[in-house]
Amino acid sequence: MNYSVNASISAIKDAEIHIKDSEIIFGISPDTEASLPNPAELFLGSLSACILKNVARFSVMMKFEYTKAELTINAVRLDKPPRMDEIQYELLIYSQDESLNIDLLQKNIEKFGTIFNTVKACCSVTGTVKKIVD
Numbered sequence: 001m002n003y004s005v006n007a008s009i010s011a012i013k014d015a016e017i018h019i020k021d022s023e024i025i026f027g028i029s030p031d032t033e034a035s036l037p038n039p040a041e042l043f044l045g046s047l048s049a050c051i052l053k054n055v056a057r058f059s060v061m062m063k064f065e066y067t068k069a070e071l072t073i074n075a076v077r078l079d080k081p082p083r084m085d086e087i088q089y090e091l092l093i094y095s096q097d098e099s100l101n102i103d104l105l106q107k108n109i110e111k112f113g114t115i116f117n118t119v120k121a122c123c124s125v126t127g128t129v130k131k132i133v134d
Helices: 039-061 102-112 114-120
Strands: 006-009 014-019 022-027 068-078 083-094 124-132
Touching (some): 039 083, 039 114, 083 102
Parallel strands (some): 083 124
Antiparallel strands (some): 014 022
16 A cells, blocks of 8 residues: 655745645644644654554454544653654543453554554554443
């Protein structure tokens, strides 16, 4: 599979990424740091999307139902060299389905996620998956 995105920047203002029919605006200056995502947050957003997409994918394969999933990701950035060092996630699956195997779901997310595996190859990624009976 091949992927392609286009991005642009206007001199010291905002920047945007164009992916298919979507446009993601991100901040590149101190004026927008409080209101727009920065590149590090977009990176973590990509990891989030990967994990949540796999929740949907594995709910079909593992035959469990859920009403929603919520994910929180926290990361530690090093200064020298500047990079992400430690990433922790907490995934909450809201479900009353007794057939939901949380351990197997986490194993599958961590084994078959494209972005997850890419990130895991260069920094520590740890997390928990919890079932919330709703």
